[in-house]
Amino acid sequence: MTHSIDAGLQDLGRQRPEWEPWLTVVQEVLRETANDRWEAFVPARGGTSESKAPLLAGVTLALEISTVRRWAEQLIRTAYRSGTPKMATLKSAIQAASDIRTLFKASLCQDSERLKETAVILGADPEAFQAVAAFVPVPFLHACNRRWARSIAESWGEGYCPVCGAWPAFAEVRGIERSRHFRCGRCGGQWQVHCLVCPYCGMTDHKELVSLVPEKGGSTRVIEACKRCLGYVKSFTTLQGSPAAKVILDDLASVDLDVAALEQGYRRPQGPGYSLDVTLADNPA
Ligand SMILES: [Zn+2]
Ligand SMILES: [Zn+2]
Numbered sequence: 001m002t003h004s005i006d007a008g009l010q011d012l013g014r015q016r017p018e019w020e021p022w023l024t025v026v027q028e029v030l031r032e033t034a035n036d037r038w039e040a041f042v043p044a045r046g047g048t049s050e051s052k053a054p055l056l057a058g059v060t061l062a063l064e065i066s067t068v069r070r071w072a073e074q075l076i077r078t079a080y081r082s083g084t085p086k087m088a089t090l091k092s093a094i095q096a097a098s099d100i101r102t103l104f105k106a107s108l109c110q111d112s113e114r115l116k117e118t119a120v121i122l123g124a125d126p127e128a129f130q131a132v133a134a135f136v137p138v139p140f141l142h143a144c145n146r147r148w149a150r151s152i153a154e155s156w157g158e159g160y161c162p163v164c165g166a167w168p169a170f171a172e173v174r175g176i177e178r179s180r181h182f183r184c185g186r187c188g189g190q191w192q193v194h195c196l197v198c199p200y201c202g203m204t205d206h207k208e209l210v211s212l213v214p215e216k217g218g219s220t221r222v223i224e225a226c227k228r229c230l231g232y233v234k235s236f237t238t239l240q241g242s243p244a245a246k247v248i249l250d251d252l253a254s255v256d257l258d259v260a261a262l263e264q265g266y267r268r269p270q271g272p273g274y275s276l277d278v279t280l281a282d283n284p285a
Contacts, residue, residue, distance in 0.1 A: 005030055008249040019252075021082035026252070028078045029135045030245055032071060033188075038143035040064075045151070052158055053274065054165040055148050056108075060279040063140070068104055072097040072136050079132045086128040093124040096133070101280050108137040110166065110272040134186075141187035142244060149189070156191050159199025160273025163189040167273045168199055169251040170234040171224065172241050181241060182233075185251050188244025198226035199233060200269055211235075214260050223257050225266045232266035234258070 009030075013023050043059045073094060080090040096103045096118055106114040112130060119129035145163050152162045160167055161184035169185030171193075181190045182199060197204045203226050212223040212232075220237040234257045242250050261267070 002034075002243070002245070004243070005245050005249070008246060008253075012249065012253055015253075021084045021087060024082045025075070025079050025087075025132065025135070026248060028075060029138055030248065032075075032139045033142045033245055035139060036143070037067065038139045039147065041067075041140060042144050042147045051153070051155075054161060054276065055151065055163050056144060056278060057165065057274060057276050058278070060281050062281045063104070065100055068136075068140075069097050069100040071139065072100055072103060075135055076132060079128070086125045087132075089123070089125040090128055090132060093119065093122045093129050093132075095122055096129075103133060104136055105278065105280055107133045107135075108141075108164075108278060109276045110134075112271060138186060138248075145184075145187040145189045145244060152189070152191060154192075157193070158273070159197070159202065161187060161189050162191050163187045165272045165274035165276050167269060168233060169247060170236060170254065173235060173237045174241055175239060178237075183242070183247050183250075185247055188247045190241060196224070198224075198229060198231060199273070200231040201226060201229040203228050212260065212264060214257060221254060221257060223261045223264075223266070225261065225264065230266050231269060232261040234261075 009023055009027055013020060041061065041063045043061060045055070076090055076094050076097065079087050102114070103118070106118070115130045115133050116126045119126040122129075141164050148163055156162045159182075164184060164187045166184050166186045168182035170183055172181045172183060173179070174181060180193050180196070182193060183190050195204055196206065196209055198209060203209060208227045210225050210227060212225055213219055214221065214223070222235050223232050224235050225232040234254050236250070236254070
């Protein structure tokens with residue numbers, strides 16, 4: 001892991017000592033995300049030529065199942081040993097790794113119903129299980145983003161990630177030209193938008209878009225909320241974009257904004273922005 005990622009984790013640990021168990025899991029994810037073995041599983045190109053479809057939509061993946069299973073087991077083990085009672089319930093969820101295709105596909109496609117069902121069957125806390133399962137495809141997704149970042153169409157104008165179809169984790173308003181970029185909390189991807197727009201419903205009318213500035217933190221961290229769909233995006237003014245591996249940390253470090261948005265009656269939509277519908281090919285090696 002790079003120095004800035006390590007430093008970011010340590011900063012968060014100091015500010016939020018109660019997060020230590022969760023930060024242990026995040027650290028494991030960030031370490032694996034830097035592992036280039038995942039590059040080998042990135043498909044040659046996106047599965048569809050439809051202009052509104054993310055690059056991963058409709059692809060057939062030939063993953064090395066044993067690699068994915070070992071990673072899922074390692075992740076779940078780290079989680080249940082991390083020391084909170086909810087996470088301890090994940091000890092039984094280690095079995096989910098035996099049906100790794102189902103787990104990987106459900107996590108990749110953000111199928112929260114399927115993940116919830118799996119958690120209930122295994123006797124694990126559904127919330128903790130979903131939070132940890134969401135990390136299973138992250139190293140693969142980062143590899144896709146590294147490989148495909150240059151293939152993202154400049155004309156991409158959707159609210160969801162052009163690589164993996166997730167809704168943005170936050171927006172960055174960069175540099176003196178104040179260009180706006182959405183960032184993806186799963187693959188670390190980024191896409192530029194050319195005006196103030198609600199990613200969820202496409203609203204661009206400034207009268208319908210409100211900026212909520214939290215009490216502390218000044219005006220460089222704001223909540224952009226949409227009065228039509230009641231969705232919100234955190235927005236950070238910054239000199240340059242964060243490295244892909246730091247998006248997860250930036251998102252975590254700004255949870256106070258999520259809390260403030262919820263208190264004002266705004267929320268982020270559940271589930272994916274675009275349903276990926278991937279196929280996992282047989283590749284038992
Ligand atoms: Zn993404
Ligand atoms: Zn909206």
